[in-house]
Amino acid sequence: MTVLIKKFKEIGIADLPVVGGKNSSLGEMFNELSKEGVRVPDGFATTANAFWLFLKENEIEQGLRELITKLDRKNFSNLNEIGSNARKLIMDSQLSQRFSEEIIQAYRDLGGNEDIEVAVRSSATAEDLPDASFAGQHDTYLNIIGEDALLTAVLECFASLYTNRAIKYREDKGFKHDEIALSVGVQKMVRSDRACSGIGFTLEPESGFKDLIQLSGVYGLGENIVQGSVNPDEFYIFKPTLEQGKNAIIQKRLGSKEKTMIYAESHGHASTTNIDTEISKQNKYVLPDEEILTLAHWALAIEKHYGKPMDIEWAKNGISNELFITQARPETVHHTAEQNVFIEYNLKKTGELLAAGNAIGSKIAVGPARILGSPKDSHLLKPGDILVTNTTSPDWDPLLKMTAGVVTNRGGRTSHAAIVARELGVPAIVGTNDATLKIRDGEIITVSCAEGKTGFVYKGALEFDEKRIDFSAIKLPKTEVKFILSDPERAFQLSLFPNNGVGLLRMEFIITHMIKIHPMALVNFDQIKDLEVKKEIAVLTRNYAQKEDYFIDELSQGIAVIASAFYPKEVIVRMSDFKTNEYANLLGGTQFEPKEENPMLGFRGRPGIIMSFIGKVLPLNVRR
Numbered sequence: 001m002t003v004l005i006k007k008f009k010e011i012g013i014a015d016l017p018v019v020g021g022k023n024s025s026l027g028e029m030f031n032e033l034s035k036e037g038v039r040v041p042d043g044f045a046t047t048a049n050a051f052w053l054f055l056k057e058n059e060i061e062q063g064l065r066e067l068i069t070k071l072d073r074k075n076f077s078n079l080n081e082i083g084s085n086a087r088k089l090i091m092d093s094q095l096s097q098r099f100s101e102e103i104i105q106a107y108r109d110l111g112g113n114e115d116i117e118v119a120v121r122s123s124a125t126a127e128d129l130p131d132a133s134f135a136g137q138h139d140t141y142l143n144i145i146g147e148d149a150l151l152t153a154v155l156e157c158f159a160s161l162y163t164n165r166a167i168k169y170r171e172d173k174g175f176k177h178d179e180i181a182l183s184v185g186v187q188k189m190v191r192s193d194r195a196c197s198g199i200g201f202t203l204e205p206e207s208g209f210k211d212l213i214q215l216s217g218v219y220g221l222g223e224n225i226v227q228g229s230v231n232p233d234e235f236y237i238f239k240p241t242l243e244q245g246k247n248a249i250i251q252k253r254l255g256s257k258e259k260t261m262i263y264a265e266s267h268g269h270a271s272t273t274n275i276d277t278e279i280s281k282q283n284k285y286v287l288p289d290e291e292i293l294t295l296a297h298w299a300l301a302i303e304k305h306y307g308k309p310m311d312i313e314w315a316k317n318g319i320s321n322e323l324f325i326t327q328a329r330p331e332t333v334h335h336t337a338e339q340n341v342f343i344e345y346n347l348k349k350t351g352e353l354l355a356a357g358n359a360i361g362s363k364i365a366v367g368p369a370r371i372l373g374s375p376k377d378s379h380l381l382k383p384g385d386i387l388v389t390n391t392t393s394p395d396w397d398p399l400l401k402m403t404a405g406v407v408t409n410r411g412g413r414t415s416h417a418a419i420v421a422r423e424l425g426v427p428a429i430v431g432t433n434d435a436t437l438k439i440r441d442g443e444i445i446t447v448s449c450a451e452g453k454t455g456f457v458y459k460g461a462l463e464f465d466e467k468r469i470d471f472s473a474i475k476l477p478k479t480e481v482k483f484i485l486s487d488p489e490r491a492f493q494l495s496l497f498p499n500n501g502v503g504l505l506r507m508e509f510i511i512t513h514m515i516k517i518h519p520m521a522l523v524n525f526d527q528i529k530d531l532e533v534k535k536e537i538a539v540l541t542r543n544y545a546q547k548e549d550y551f552i553d554e555l556s557q558g559i560a561v562i563a564s565a566f567y568p569k570e571v572i573v574r575m576s577d578f579k580t581n582e583y584a585n586l587l588g589g590t591q592f593e594p595k596e597e598n599p600m601l602g603f604r605g606r607p608g609i610i611m612s613f614i615g616k617v618l619p620l621n622v623r624r
């Protein structure tokens with residue numbers, strides 16, 4: 001008899017052809033990683049055979065094939081029509097009595113005969129191959145309660161195999177539509193609507209630096225982070241010190257998190273709504289350090305188990321306060337990247353700055369800006385245009401392949417726009433806040449992701465160089481080759497160049513670009529006379545009870561990022577030799593710095609000259 005249902009306790013990674021990549025991975029972690037402390041919500045999955053039997057019993061196999069043969073594969077002009085008709089064929093069909101009864105029995109076994117809340121997730125049998133993530137192509141339904149709602153959600157998941165974006169994705173990847181089955185995973189619900197959720201990578205997603213774990217988080221359901229609706233908190237954890245049992249969090253970035261996605265109702269098909277996040281919560285990180293480290297340990301265990309970099313989803317249950325891993329799939333971008341080859345992009349000059357945000361990738365693109373409000377405006381987008389919009393979701397996928405670059409108002413490094421841009425190899429700048437207001441539709445712009453973690457949108461077509469460097473052909477001489485480095489944002493990318501470490505880390509850049517505030521303005525905050533300056537400092541230090549701790553944290557994190565990037569190679573840090581005029585340029589600096597005719601010989605001049613002189617004449621091994 002055809003097996004229609006498999007419980008998570010019966011599923012492993014070898015069952016990918018049976019229950020798809022998502023469900024086989026959940027079963028694998030549920031059974032193999034619990035001993036490592038990794039928590040995965042229990043559940044069950046419908047099988048690929050159940051899907052094929054469903055198509056056969058409803059006699060719609062041939063109808064689906066005929067629809068797909070009519071697809072305009074050149075311009076995809078009828079994609080919407082084909083997708084809509086295919087989904088209608090499935091939604092007009094019926095689940096068999098046997099299939100329905102087995103789904104209901106598995107649901108009862110999972111909840112102890114109670115109507116529990118479950119997440120219902122789609123999992124295609126070709127999902128999560130090394131070069132195709134299928135992320136966001138098929139539908140997920142959260143907080144489903146009761147038998148009827150569950151059976152409807154299963155049918156809707158089946159239909160989502162033919163969403164417009166999924167059809168286009170399979171066309172792009174070369175998958176045959178009638179060879180892909182849809183498995184449905186039914187999993188105990190993690191009530192992250194009452195807490196928080198997020199995404200993680202077991203490498204630095206921009207450079208591919210492998211000794212880092214990046215976690216992102218928002219309050220409420222994770223859809224906000226995937227869609228890029230809000231700018232999330234970001235946490236960076238260094239693997240070598242994590243394994244040594246040390247505090248391995250090397251950097252934390254507070255996101256705005258203005259919205260929290262919660263459920264709008266508590267039964268049946270729960271809809272969602274975005275509510276305003278309380279200001280006090282916006283100014284706090286979504287997770288305390290101990291929970292960040294717990295997730296990092298789990299991420300590392302998952303990576304070691306699978307033997308490859310992973311892309312994970314996590315959630316915190318606001319009722320039990322427990323953390324869970326809700327998905328894990330292989331990271332696809334750097335897995336397929338050409339090894340030992342780096343393409344360096346450099347702007348020859350900058351221009352008028354229109355917007356700035358998180359840089360995704362390291363490329364530069366020039367083209368006409370196309371400001372779109374939704375995927376329905378797709379007819380306005382031409383190949384080579386740079387898409388400028390508020391945020392993107394999987395519904396945008398058919399459009400994104402046409403773009404030379406992407407700019408969004410909302411989103412972080414793990415948002416949908418960022419993930420798809422990496423897969424497509426185009427530069428993206430996300431989380432700009434106001435790009436759609438500052439950029440005019442049709443104007444030529446330059447999108448630069450070649451200047452560190454911050455990406456810039458410039459007006460006009462700026463000239464740039466593109467250089468291909470094959471590291472395998474470069475051999476270091478006996479003399480040590482070390483960087484002079486000051487910008488933490490470029491550390492992970494530069495660490496991949498052949499080098500012997502950092503011979504001079506200048507902390508002045510960290511103070512001016514990351515901290516921005518005069519240290520005495522933090523110590524004597526109440527005495528600041530300039531009210532505008534005081535307001536700006538208050539915003540930068542808003543989550544610090546002791547404002548001087550802000551200076552210490554930002555400085556230590558900047559140095560830690562560079563030290564981690566080049567570990568275990570030597571990194572030599574030079575203490576600040578700021579002169580009075582340089583310190584005066586920091587926020588609040590003019591109130592605490594004297595005005596001097598010659599700062600080089602003044603209040604801080606002489607020690608700075610001496611330190612500089614010693615630094616030039618002493619060998620590196622003495623100066624440590």
